[in-house]
């Protein structure tokens with residue numbers, strides 16, 4: 001179904017916001033239905049046995065497609081119309097050639113890592129990183145002979161090279177995975193610097209790729225491919241889905257770079273289902289509206305928190321001002337400060353728990369990026385599995401609260417936080 005879609009009027013290219021309602025879908029395919037139906041089917045009927053054979057040959061890479069020949073619909077583990085429309089739309093903000101939709105953010109991350117890493121490889125990764133990704137890297141992949149090497153936002157390129165040097169005496173650098181802004185602290189990792197490290201360690205036989213988890217700001221407010229990344233990963237459960245009613249993930253990049261990931265997705269069965277795919281199509285229509293309101297609200301809430309006497313520290317990208325050493329990187333890489341705030345309440349875990357228990361409008365729940373505001377305690381919840389030493393090093397302290405700001409009225413959010421802080 002993927003084809004060249006109309007994306008301009010005359011010479012003028014249409015923006016993703018305008019394309020989210022129709023790109024990749026033609027009403028005449030479905031009795032004129034304005035919206036794509038949910039193709040809730042496991043399999044697709046071939047017109048002839050010869051057609052089925054041809055579809056498999058192309059899908060399994062047994063031969064190159066003839067000019068104009070597309071992969072036909074075969075089976076919903078390989079492809080499905082809702083997923084193909086979704087994938088076409090997911091390419092737009094990142095200006096990517098291709099996209100893949102997954103059952104979850106973790107499915108996107110694990111399938112991508114397994115597609116590119118081999119026993120004996122080193123995986124260079126940034127910290128802090130989402131707790132589930134941290135578990136995969138530090139507790140699952142080592143059993144497959146993959147050694148993690150960590151670095152953080154304070155490391156220069158020379159320091160990263162120094163951290164790698166010992167491991168690379170006997171091993172090769174397999175892949176670089178970074179998460180920026182980082183969950184839960186909003187730390188910024190320099191994408192261009194990591195692309196340079198990947199390039200330096202690439203050889204004629206083995207190209208080192210850079211994968212960026214763009215969940216916090218993407219796909220609208222950060223475009224890692226422009227800064228040299230090869231693969232962009234998403235938990236689509238978060239801002240892309242945006243209504244806290246589904247779990248999904250995505251990976252975008254060039255068709256060539258995605259090919260091994262697509263193949264492994266087929267055989268691991270980590271693809272998104274048609275229902276979630278359809279829900280994501282609905283969500284993408286309002287992504288820009290939701291995120292811009294979330295960012296406006298987050299700016300108001302972060303300013304309120306920063307002046308509150310019970311708050312020791314606020315990590316919000318909107319508070320990075322000229323003179324801050326992070327400012328040039330923020331300016332270069334991020335197009336907006338986002339809807340995520342990390343703040344440290346005075347009094348450690350006990351005070352943080354009192355605050356969380358007192359919230360009335362903001363819900364006490366993990367996850368983020370939805371229309372409703374959510375607060376959680378990373379040290380004992382999303383990052384409970386991370387070692388105490390790492391938590392300490394990464395600033396995931398006992399008093400730290402992560403706040404995902406929704407689309408509510410900002411005055412009501414501040415009212416709720418004010419009364420909860422009084423209880424803390």
Ligand SMILES: Cc1ncc(COP(=O)(O)O)c(C=O)c1O
Nearest residue numbers: 104105106130183215235237248
């Ligand atoms: C930055 C980030 N990446 C990946 C994931 C994993 O996504 P999912 O829960 O959709 O598997 C999360 C989940 O919280 C996340 O915050």
